[in-house]
Amino acid sequence: MDWLxxxxxxxxxxxxxxxxxxxxxxxxxxxxxxVALALSRGRFVGKSVLNGIVHLPLILPPxxxxxxLLILFGRKGPIGAFLDQYLxxxxxxxxxxAALACAVMGFPLLVRSIRLSLDAVDRKLEDAAGxxxxxxxxxFLTVTLPLILPGVIAGMIxxxxxxxxEFGATITFVSNIPGETQTLSAAIYTFTQVPGGDxxxxxxxxxxxxxxxxxxxxxxxxxxxxxxxxxxx
Amino acid sequence: xxxxxxxxxxxxDFHLDAGFEAEGGVTALFGRSGSGKTSLVRxxxxxxxxxxxxxxxxxxxxxxxxxxLFVPKHRRRFGYVFQEARLFPHLTVKGNLTYGRWFAPRxxxxxxxxxxxxxxxxxxxxxxxxANLSGGERQRVAIGRALLSAPRLLLMDEPLAALDEERKxxxxxxxxxxxxxxxxxxxxxxxAVHEVAQLADRVVVLRDGRVEAIGPVSEVLSRxxxxxxxxxxxxxxxxxxxxxxxxxxxxxxxxxLKGNTIHVPNATVEAGxxxxxxxxxxxxxxxxxxxxxxxxxxxxxxxxxAIADDDEGxxxxxxxxxxxxxHARVTALSGERLALHPGKTVFAVIKTVxxxxx
Numbered sequence: 001m002d003w004l005x006x007x008x009x010x011x012x013x014x015x016x017x018x019x020x021x022x023x024x025x026x027x028x029x030x031x032x033x034x035v036a037l038a039l040s041r042g043r044f045v046g047k048s049v050l051n052g053i054v055h056l057p058l059i060l061p062p063x064x065x066x067x068x069l070l071i072l073f074g075r076k077g078p079i080g081a082f083l084d085q086y087l088x089x090x091x092x093x094x095x096x097x098a099a100l101a102c103a104v105m106g107f108p109l110l111v112r113s114i115r116l117s118l119d120a121v122d123r124k125l126e127d128a129a130g131x132x133x134x135x136x137x138x139x140f141l142t143v144t145l146p147l148i149l150p151g152v153i154a155g156m157i158x159x160x161x162x163x164x165x166e167f168g169a170t171i172t173f174v175s176n177i178p179g180e181t182q183t184l185s186a187a188i189y190t191f192t193q194v195p196g197g198d199x200x201x202x203x204x205x206x207x208x209x210x211x212x213x214x215x216x217x218x219x220x221x222x223x224x225x226x227x228x229x230x231x232x233x
Numbered sequence: 234x235x236x237x238x239x240x241x242x243x244x245x246d247f248h249l250d251a252g253f254e255a256e257g258g259v260t261a262l263f264g265r266s267g268s269g270k271t272s273l274v275r276x277x278x279x280x281x282x283x284x285x286x287x288x289x290x291x292x293x294x295x296x297x298x299x300x301x302l303f304v305p306k307h308r309r310r311f312g313y314v315f316q317e318a319r320l321f322p323h324l325t326v327k328g329n330l331t332y333g334r335w336f337a338p339r340x341x342x343x344x345x346x347x348x349x350x351x352x353x354x355x356x357x358x359x360x361x362x363x364a365n366l367s368g369g370e371r372q373r374v375a376i377g378r379a380l381l382s383a384p385r386l387l388l389m390d391e392p393l394a395a396l397d398e399e400r401k402x403x404x405x406x407x408x409x410x411x412x413x414x415x416x417x418x419x420x421x422x423x424x425a426v427h428e429v430a431q432l433a434d435r436v437v438v439l440r441d442g443r444v445e446a447i448g449p450v451s452e453v454l455s456r457x458x459x460x461x462x463x464x465x466x467x468x469x470x471x472x473x474x475x476x477x478x479x480x481x482x483x484x485x486x487x488x489x490l491k492g493n494t495i496h497v498p499n500a501t502v503e504a505g506x507x508x509x510x511x512x513x514x515x516x517x518x519x520x521x522x523x524x525x526x527x528x529x530x531x532x533x534x535x536x537x538x539a540i541a542d543d544d545e546g547x548x549x550x551x552x553x554x555x556x557x558x559x560h561a562r563v564t565a566l567s568g569e570r571l572a573l574h575p576g577k578t579v580f581a582v583i584k585t586v587x588x589x590x591x
Binding site: 122124125127128129130131132133134135136138139142143146147 | 312315317
């Protein structure tokens with residue numbers, strides 16, 4: 001069973017993928033909740049434009065998204081130059097850039113899932129909490145958030161899964177540097193490009209299947225537990 | 234406590250333009266559906282922002298549109314009991330009950346938890362989730378939740394309307410205890426005459442968004458001008474008295490009024506207790522001489538004070554029986570046959586009387 005043993009290079013790609021995906025989901029979650037709130041509750045001019053922009057990565061070819069990120073967040077790009085100069089944050093050709101690309105690609109899935117559960121929340125319960133003395137922020141934290149938690153978790157899992165599989169936008173934005181930006185998908189792609197790389201590609205494919213299944217099962221389990229807490233004894 | 238409300242608001246075609254002042258106790262907002270009573274109580278709670286108006290509790294102004302003042306709902310500390318209980322599904326009954334405590338100011342003196350739980354009879358439900366409660370239990374928890382948020386005023390928007398008759402009968406006694414055993418003033422929205430007769434001290438009658446009548450419950454409910462035919466049929470007299478004696482074998486209470494004693498069947502009360510009697514006007518017959526050989530226990534002699542016509546061929550006769558005012562609703566034909574007129578002496582035969590301990 002020697003062929004199942006992962007090489008150092010493969011392990012690095014797996015660790016990097018897990019790190020990139022986790023950071024992508026964690027960093028995009030607060031923005032995802034805010035945007036979902038704005039889309040579900042807000043009344044403002046340009047709401048459909050915001051909705052369109054959020055969903056753009058879902059429709060555009062990933063390579064196009066990656067190229068746009070390169071233009072905007074590259075060292076010479078308007079946003080990238082600003083972040084580099086004032087905050088010391090660099091995205092281009094770093095693992096943080098891979099995380100940004102994954103976050104952008106997973107964002108529509110995250111927002112959609114949270115928004116759907118926000119739409120389903122009974123606003124009357126929020127009114128009731130208000131008459132009991134809770135300010136809008138407390139109403140959100142003690143009533144709205146617990147009620148949308150299943151949707152938030154489902155959105156996080158979807159976004160995580162999307163990040164694990166992200167390829168096009170990442171490779172366009174931050175290239176394919178082993179140990180820095182070479183994620184699981186990029187590593188599998190690289191293996192298929194060299195003679196005799198099939199075994200490595202197969203090993204990583206098995207790992208990808210295991211991680212995806214684990215994420216799916218974890219989400220099902222959490223949704224089940226929360227649903228149980230809300231609906232039954 | 235003085236609650237002063239004056240509100241003007243437009244919802245599409247509907248204009249609400251109503252105001253009233255309420256002292257402590259229970260003030261009922263009474264009227265048919267669509268009369269604006271729920272909108273009015275929602276404005277008091279801060280759930281709608283009226284176009285114009287002023288709302289104040291004692292010296293504390295909550296809304297004054299002229300000065301651009303609007304205190305948001307969470308800073309008013311008005312408990313609100315909704316028609317549907319609106320319990321938080323993710324919390325246990327106990328979690329629901331203690332929710333408001335987190336937000337009550339430190340100097341507020343909340344009702345004691347054990348006392349409220351005991352008052353509403355919900356001690357055995359504390360660990361349950363709202364999804365597993367019956368409608369009546371849910372509504373009791375909702376009332377307790379509002380009470381425990383240390384409200385300055387309790388607003389109840391038809392808390393019994395979503396329940397069947399049996400559940401209503403289950404909750405009414407709890408509402409009575411609430412009125413008698415807590416000091417929180419209550420604004421009670423209802424379209425049911427018997428609820429208002431049983432619970433309220435003062436009544437504000439609303440019709441098409443305007444106040445039609447306002448006054449003590451005994452006066453307003455006996456007026457022939459109640460908003461709908463169904464309400465007029467339910468109208469009657471509300472009399473206060475003291476229980477003089479209670480006869481357990483016959484389950485019969487004797488109640489001393491101002492100038493009469495009345496026997497009330499099927500009531501369990503202690504002697505010496507102050508009670509309220511509700512006598513529906515349609516259950517009072519009139520006779521010009523004292524009837525004999527009749528099963529009715531209560532026959533009061535009195536003088537006709539006034540007779541009011543309505544357009545349904547019925548008349549409401551107001552009779553002064555030695556200081557106790559009783560109303561009888563009879564057909565206009567009977568009125569003509571008996572030659573009823575103010576000043577005439579008649580005997581009021583009371584068929585049913587409901588007793589409300591207070």
